[in-house]
Amino acid sequence: MSKNTHTQVQEHTVAIAGRGGQGVVLATTLLARAAFKKGLYVAQLQSYGAEVRGGAVVAYVVLSKQPIENPYPENYDLVIALHEAGVARRRNEILSSKAIIADEDLVKPIPKDNVIQVKIVKSGTPNMVALGIITAFIPAITEELRKEISKLWNAEENLRSFDTGVRIGFELLGKHTKLKDVAESLTKLVSS
Amino acid sequence: MRCLRKHFSRKYLREEVLPTPFCPGCFNGVVMNAMFKAFEELGVERLKGYVFVSGIGCSSWIPSPHIKADTIHTLHGRAVAVATGVKLAKPNLNVIVIGGDGDLAAIGFNHLVHAARRNMDLLVILVNNLVYGMTRGQASPTTPEGMRTVTTPYGAYEPVMDVAELIARTNANYVARWCVVNFNQLKNSIKEALSKYSRGFRFIEVIAPCITYVVRYEGKTPGQKIKELMKVCRPNTETPYGRIGILKAEDKPGYLDRYFEYVKRATEGDKGE
Amino acid sequence: MRVEFLSGNEAVAKAALDSGLKFYAGYPITPSSEVMHYLARELPKNGGMFIQSEDELAAINMVVGAALAGVKSMTATSGPGFSLMQEGLGYAVMVEAPIVVVNVMRAGPGTGQATKAAQGDVMQARWGRHGDQVVVVLAPSSPQEAYDLTVKAFEIAWGLRVPVVVLSDEFVGHGREVVEMPDKVKEPEPGWGSEDYSKPPFGSDDPRKPPPLPPLGEGYDLLITGSTHDEWGYRDVHSFETHFKLVKRLKEKVLGNIEKVFMYEYFGDDEADILIVAYGSMSRPARTAVRRLRATGFSAGLLKLKTLWPMNYDVLRSYVKDARVVIVPELNLGQVVYDVRIVAGNGTVVVPINKVGGGVPIYACEIVEKAQKVWGEVLEEALQP
Ligand code: SF4
Ligand SMILES: [Mg+2]
Numbered sequence: 001m002s003k004n005t006h007t008q009v010q011e012h013t014v015a016i017a018g019r020g021g022q023g024v025v026l027a028t029t030l031l032a033r034a035a036f037k038k039g040l041y042v043a044q045l046q047s048y049g050a051e052v053r054g055g056a057v058v059a060y061v062v063l064s065k066q067p068i069e070n071p072y073p074e075n076y077d078l079v080i081a082l083h084e085a086g087v088a089r090r091r092n093e094i095l096s097s098k099a100i101i102a103d104e105d106l107v108k109p110i111p112k113d114n115v116i117q118v119k120i121v122k123s124g125t126p127n128m129v130a131l132g133i134i135t136a137f138i139p140a141i142t143e144e145l146r147k148e149i150s151k152l153w154n155a156e157e158n159l160r161s162f163d164t165g166v167r168i169g170f171e172l173l174g175k176h177t178k179l180k181d182v183a184e185s186l187t188k189l190v191s192s
Numbered sequence: 193m194r195c196l197r198k199h200f201s202r203k204y205l206r207e208e209v210l211p212t213p214f215c216p217g218c219f220n221g222v223v224m225n226a227m228f229k230a231f232e233e234l235g236v237e238r239l240k241g242y243v244f245v246s247g248i249g250c251s252s253w254i255p256s257p258h259i260k261a262d263t264i265h266t267l268h269g270r271a272v273a274v275a276t277g278v279k280l281a282k283p284n285l286n287v288i289v290i291g292g293d294g295d296l297a298a299i300g301f302n303h304l305v306h307a308a309r310r311n312m313d314l315l316v317i318l319v320n321n322l323v324y325g326m327t328r329g330q331a332s333p334t335t336p337e338g339m340r341t342v343t344t345p346y347g348a349y350e351p352v353m354d355v356a357e358l359i360a361r362t363n364a365n366y367v368a369r370w371c372v373v374n375f376n377q378l379k380n381s382i383k384e385a386l387s388k389y390s391r392g393f394r395f396i397e398v399i400a401p402c403i404t405y406v407v408r409y410e411g412k413t414p415g416q417k418i419k420e421l422m423k424v425c426r427p428n429t430e431t432p433y434g435r436i437g438i439l440k441a442e443d444k445p446g447y448l449d450r451y452f453e454y455v456k457r458a459t460e461g462d463k464g465e
Numbered sequence: 466m467r468v469e470f471l472s473g474n475e476a477v478a479k480a481a482l483d484s485g486l487k488f489y490a491g492y493p494i495t496p497s498s499e500v501m502h503y504l505a506r507e508l509p510k511n512g513g514m515f516i517q518s519e520d521e522l523a524a525i526n527m528v529v530g531a532a533l534a535g536v537k538s539m540t541a542t543s544g545p546g547f548s549l550m551q552e553g554l555g556y557a558v559m560v561e562a563p564i565v566v567v568n569v570m571r572a573g574p575g576t577g578q579a580t581k582a583a584q585g586d587v588m589q590a591r592w593g594r595h596g597d598q599v600v601v602v603l604a605p606s607s608p609q610e611a612y613d614l615t616v617k618a619f620e621i622a623w624g625l626r627v628p629v630v631v632l633s634d635e636f637v638g639h640g641r642e643v644v645e646m647p648d649k650v651k652e653p654e655p656g657w658g659s660e661d662y663s664k665p666p667f668g669s670d671d672p673r674k675p676p677p678l679p680p681l682g683e684g685y686d687l688l689i690t691g692s693t694h695d696e697w698g699y700r701d702v703h704s705f706e707t708h709f710k711l712v713k714r715l716k717e718k719v720l721g722n723i724e725k726v727f728m729y730e731y732f733g734d735d736e737a738d739i740l741i742v743a744y745g746s747m748s749r750p751a752r753t754a755v756r757r758l759r760a761t762g763f764s765a766g767l768l769k770l771k772t773l774w775p776m777n778y779d780v781l782r783s784y785v786k787d788a789r790v791v792i793v794p795e796l797n798l799g800q801v802v803y804d805v806r807i808v809a810g811n812g813t814v815v816v817p818i819n820k821v822g823g824g825v826p827i828y829a830c831e832i833v834e835k836a837q838k839v840w841g842e843v844l845e846e847a848l849q850p
Contacts, residue, residue, distance in 0.1 A: 009756065029641065036470040036643060044641040047824040048580065070753040071607075071640055072746075072826035206686075209699070240684045245530070257688050257700055262681045264533060265690035265700070267556050270526040273518070277530020278681060280514040281488050281538070285682045303526075306519040451514070458509040 009069050012186055014137075015060035015076040016130050017086030017094060019106075020048065023127030024082065028059040031131060034144035035063050038190050043071035047089060056089035063138075063189055077182050078137060080130040081107045082121055099182045101133060101172065116176055118168060124161030132165015136173055137183045140190035142166070201228040204239060209257045214250065217414050219400035222372040223290075223319050224254050230382035242286045243278050247271040247300060249292035250326045250402075251319035269300030272307045275314050283448050286386070289316040293334040294324045297355045301333075304355075308362040311392040313446040315385050318355060318395070320433070321402040329405030336432065339409050356397040360439040365392030367440040371399040371425035373418065374436065381438065392446035399425065399433045467646045473611040473637035474499035474541075476644050477567055478507070480615035481539050483650040487513040488531035488538035490524040492546060495579040496635040497569035500541035521546040525553030525566065532562040533689060535680035537619060537653070541567035544577060547586060548593070554628050555594035558715060559691045561626035561667065561675065563655070565618045568630060569638040572822050581824040582635035584745055585797040590630045591774040597712045599719040601629045601726055602774035604745040608642045614728075614771060616650055621726055623653040625718055626675045632773060634796070636746040636826065668696025672714040673721035720775055727777040731784065733759065733766030739836050740788035742781070742805050744770040747794050747827055754832035763840070773801065782808035790839050794818040794827045814843055 014031065018024040025046045032044035046059035062071050079094050081087050081102035087094055087110075094100060095112065102110060103126075104117040123129050128149065135142050149158050173179050201224075214220045231239070244255035248268035256265035266274045271289045279287045289296075296304050296318050307314060323341060324330040330343040333353040340347050356369040366389045370378040378398060385394040399421070401407060407417045428437040445453075458464060471479065478500045481489075489504045491497075501517070508515040514531070518524040524540045531538035542550060547568040557564050570586045572578040590602045601621050605611040611633055618629040654660075656677035664676040666687065679685040688698030693708045701707040719726065733755045743751035748769040758765035768784045770776075785791055785808050793802040795817065802817040809815050816839050820827050 009753070032641060033470055041643050042470065042641075045636065046639065067609075068607075068642060069756075070749045070829060071642070072636075072750045072828060074828040074830050206688075238684075241682050243534075243681050256690055257698075260686055262685070262687045263689065264530070264560075264687075265692065266526065266529075267552060267691055270522065270553070270556070273523040273526035274530035274533075276516070276523070277488065277490065277527035277532075277538070278534045279530075280516060280527070281531035281534035281536035282680075282682055285534070302519050303523050306523070451509075455509045458506075464506050 009064070009066070011062050011064045011068060011070065011073065012189060013060050013062045013073045013076040014134050014186070015058060015079045015094070015097070016082065016127070017058045017079060017090060018082035018126065019085045020054045020057055022057070022082050023125070024057040024086070025059045027127035027131045028061050030145060030148040031134060032061045034141045034148050035061065035138075035190070037144045038141050040065065040189060041067050043068040045071055056085035058086050058090045063186070065189065077186060078134065080120070080133055082126050082130060084108055099179050114178055116172060116179075118172065120168070123168065124164045125158055128158045128161035129165035129168065132162040132167070133169035133172070135162075135166050136169025137186045138190060139187065200232050201225065203237065204228050204231060204260055205258055206260045212258060213253060215404045217403045218250070219321070219372040219403065220251055220254055220319060222375065223251070223317065223378070223398050223400060224258070226375055226379040227317070227382055229379045230386065233379070234383055234387060241284070242288060243275075245271045245275040245278065245287060245289050247291045247295040248326070249295045249324070250321065251290055251292040252295060254290050254319070255288075269295055269298070270303065271295065272300060272303040272314070272316065276307060276312055279313055280448075283313070287314050289314055291316070291318060292325070293318065293320045293322065293332045293355070297333045297353055305358065305362060308359045308364040308393045308395065310447045311363045311365055311444060313391050313393070313448050315394045316396070317382070318397045319400050320355070320397055321400050322406045323402050325402040325405060329402070329409070339406075341405070341409060354434045356395065356434060356439055359395045363393075363444070364395055364440065365389055365442045365444055365446065366394040368395075368438045369397040369399065369434055369436055371421055371431075371433065371436060373421045373425055374427055377427055384441075389441060389443055391449065392442075392444055466648065469644055469646070470641055471608050471644045472499060472639055472641045473605065473608040473633055474569065474639065475503050476608040476612040477541065477615045477631065477633065478503035479646065480612040480650075481537075481565065481619070482507060482511065483646065484616050484619035485537040485652040486539055487536045488528065489513070489540065490516045490518045490527035490531075490538075491540045491542065492518050492521045492524050494543045494546045496571055496638050497541045497543045497546075497567065499638065500567060500569075521549035522553065525550040525557070525564070528564050529553060529557050529560070529562045532557075532564045533560065533678065533681060535678075537623070539565040539567065541569065543569045543579075544571050544573045544586065545575075547589065551589070551593040554600060554630075555596060555598060556691045557628040558594070558598040558600060560689050561678065561715070562628065563622040563626050564628045565615070565622050566628060566630050567615070568632055570632060570634040578822055578824075580635065581822060582746065582826070583796045583821045584634055584747065585800070585821060586632065587773055587797070587800040590632050597716065599627070599716050599775055601625075601627060601719060601772070602632050603629065603728070603771060604632045604773050605637055605771075606745050606748045606769065607637060608640065608644045610771070611637055612644050612646055617728070620653040623655050624725070625722060626656070626678060627719055632745065634746050635824065665696035667694060667698050668714060672717040675718050723775055723777050726772060726775065727780065728771035729780060730769045730771065731766060732769070734764045736787035737766030738764040738789050739766070739840060740784055740791045741765070741767045741832065741836075742770065742785075742791060742793050742801065743767065744773060744801060747796055750827055750829040751794055751832055753829035754836065757829060757833050758836055763836070765836070770801070776804050778804070778808055781805065785809050785813060788813055789843055790836065791815045792818060792832060792836055792839070794832055796821050796827065814839060
């Protein structure tokens, strides 16, 4: 018989897909740091070409109450897509994800019922709006995130965009019942 | 009973490894002698605190295994890099690199020129024998044009590299070039580079044509070659081997002086953004 | 205990500082540069030396020089830089310089894909030098292990006077995770703590106990050479006896300490039918795959190798022998799979999963699918009349 038990592993992933210069990596780093400060185990990874500005970027954060087993999920719980380039870079992973909120101008229409397309990039600083939307799914980290954003050099503008994102996020949650499941599982992470 | 006084240089030598493996009449012995004379005149009794670093080539055997001190015999071309590591790890040690034209000017030139640019606190003695002696006389970056060697059987056609002039154009503190026939000047230069100019990068090129290959390639006898060198290599003149003499003598802050300044900035409030 | 959110590259740098690092030389190269960036800030403030070298040849030779001078030293690089460092690594083996070399692997050969993770340098780390020699190769799978194994690397390097390669990769180096670090790390001691400098510095009666190298500048008149030498460092480039004795000792001092050097972890069922052998970043989806396989009724296990060289073939065999199917997922075209093939008996099917480029990992689902498919084939074959 086995000496190891079949431990239950609960890992949730939030991804941002975009383009170099949109601040995708920074946003996921701030998210990870805020979640870490709230006592979660986190893993933040990215795929980008550092030598090519403007190339595709996909970055994500794995969140868990336990040490992260596997930071290479085959899909994500929530994806914020800011640019087509990022979506193309990780098409399979993104399209098989639970919920996708995509920019309606910069991401080509995705005809799937778990995809919601709204104005993100035009609503403010793209990465901060994205962070705000994500925060609506995990409200418990809002304060930590605002603290992280306050450390940035253009904090005021960023915070404004962040708050816009939070508003957009809650609106979407109110409108689309299919986002509820995702929000529930993410919220549970820090609701203890 | 014969009563011979021990030669002064024996205190700097590991006597158990003598005689040296150099060809009879090789000028490496002259360089070695000049260096030991310099130590003697500086009053150095024991070479404790000196580290000799060399690479691969005939002249790299001058320190290793012969000199009774810490010696590091490194890979071909890498002596300056290893010496840099030693010096930075233990700044109070005196680190001396000895190498040939192949070692320092060909395969190791990148390390040499950057150490010079950094004004790294090292003394580098380049024994320029004009060929690759150890590997049987191939042409090197300093082989005179026209010389027929095993790798230039129809006469060398690549222009010659003037190593001392190149190094003098960097931020190095001290650069000199002597021929083995300028024995006293060479000795004094080494002395100076260990006393008056004791910081920064100090570079001494020694013209020491390979007795076995160069002299044969030129169709001369060793005696004829020495006579020719004595005639040609007059201090402070242009020669076929470049300008002979002290090309540069400054006492600017060396790499370590600058590094410790930098450390001061780092520890005294500079955030490093 | 300190708990921080760090990238693998930062964790390596922190571990080195905690282990007493006082000298770093390196040349910028993606994806390893953050190691250098971190130390460029911290070393000058901590009584250490930092130098950005003119190339990787210089970096490794400077590091060797500093190590010979008795100072904890390290360099970090990636693919092309690691290729340049092979020469210096071989030299470090010969002069028994305790250095740590970090290679954050990216996709090669050539310039390849500089920002994309790969595991293609395993064989190079083991065998990249000319001549007979053994270095130690450790493979961290996470920022946490990047920290832990770098500490271990210094311990082994100084204990055995052997170069240790920390074979990280872009995923581990750039991925950020929570890292737990002890408040204080015991500074590694030369020769596992022996400070007897009266013995010959390049040889001992028991090859497993290398004598500590006396520090430079203390009057020991050290004779250090990369040429074949006897136990006092005298060059002997002609005799068979001296050379054979030397290279055998250099090998035996590592292999004779394999218990201390070879590290691994096992997770899963005892005597599992399906065994996954993985290392570095790809051991993590492998673990998820094992959990999923077990949850669906398979008998499965993960053997995670933390040490890739020297390989303890006895340990590997003890796990492989009970398995019917062994899956070896690697971000390369197949390297550690050869080790598994060496120990696998006729009744064991060895299946590599190879994927490299684009920064794409091997997903847990791919391992699960492959395992199930091969298991099905094995069963079918067994049922054939
Ligand atoms: S080959 Fe030339 S440089 Fe070398 S030892 Fe003989 S004479 Fe001297
Ligand atoms: Mg030469």
